Amino acid sequence: EADIYQTPRYLVIGTGKKITLECSQTMGHDKMYWYQQDPGMELHLIHYSYGVNSTEKGDLSSESTVSRIRTEHFPLTLESARPSHTSQYLCASRSGTGELFFGEGSRLTVL
């Protein structure tokens, strides 16, 4: 089993709130990713990181931001949540042989 964890699993908040989705992995992987996925739709890469102090934007424009202060931790923050941010957010890390390991996801609902 992959050792990558996301919290919270489910979050319902009001518009304008600041939220942080946590992602941690204990595998020592340098590369980490955040994907966004709406129900029944494709995964879209929104952020990735090559390692500590590295963050890059993905293909899908996102109003979220990320940080990578420690190898094992890659949190995603929304400064002011809106209903359009309602989605599932999936965190992943990549092994040296190229496999991606995903967390169970954080399902965000903004009212």
Added chain:
Amino acid sequence: DAKTTQPPSMDCAEGRAANLPCNHSTISGNEYVYWYRQIHSQGPQYIIHGLKNNETNEMASLIITEDRKSSTLILPHATLRDTAVYYCIVRSPQGGSEKLVFGKGTKLTVNP
């Protein structure tokens, strides 16, 4: 990373083998074929990967054609729990773009 093409959906009877095809005609010499699956709304799960030889693990077998332009993921005895979306991805294990595209995959439905 090379582009892949998969059928949008497939059905399989429980207990039978499920054979999921993937075309990757522009694959380059150092690119591997990776398979993942996503059950309902869970995070995708790694299944198997290979370069040119056939591979087998406890979950599935991967058959790659000699010219490497296509591959088939085989679930030897499909169960209802194998109902999921299956993604075929081609990339270099060390390099390649980090902007990894999963595409729409194949929705496999295993019927009782």
